Amino acid sequence: MATSESTATRIMMAVNESTIRGYPHPSISSRGAFEWTLQKIVQSNTSGFKFLFLHVQVPDEDGFDDMDSIYASTEDFKNMKHRDRTRGLHLLEYFVTRCHQIGVACEAWIKKGDPKEVICHEVKRIQPDLLVVGSRGLGPFQRVFVGTVSEFCVKHAECPVVTIKRRPDETPQDPVDD
Secondary structure, three states: OOOOOOOOEEEEEEEOEEOOOEEEEEOHHHHHHHHHHHHHHHOOOHHHEEEEEEEEEOOOOOOOOOOOOOOOOHHHHHHHHHHHHHHHHHHHHHHHHHHHHHOOEEEEEEEEOOHHHHHHHHHHHHOOOEEEEEEOOOOHHHHHHHOOHHHHHHHHOOOOEEEEEOOHHHOOOOOOOO
């Protein structure tokens, strides 16, 4: 029996770029959470699920990616916005392409802001059946300084949340990297 898209289980996934390889590569945690969800939840029931991919871009304070100072024209800001949007679309392309290859329905979009706040806002707006987020598996000391989006989402998202930790063999030398 085929499941219509309107009755499919809607799984929202918050995805981000790799801090090691940069755009358009997905982070270890995002890729791992996606693959885990495909293997453990979706399995072969591709018509019973719909993925909702959200990528939240964090605006730099001044918009200049750690430059000390720079003269900027109006055109420079337009170019930066276009570049950021393009990078986000290339990241989402990885997940959308994988879904199309295996026949799972999906949607994807980009928002800007504080990831934990934006994810919870989008959960409230979209009302998915489930939110899946990757987790770097940071220790308590690292969490104090870095904070965790997944922890915040578990506490504040208005739907069930599944956090998927990276596999130990995927953890980079610096666990904050992803």
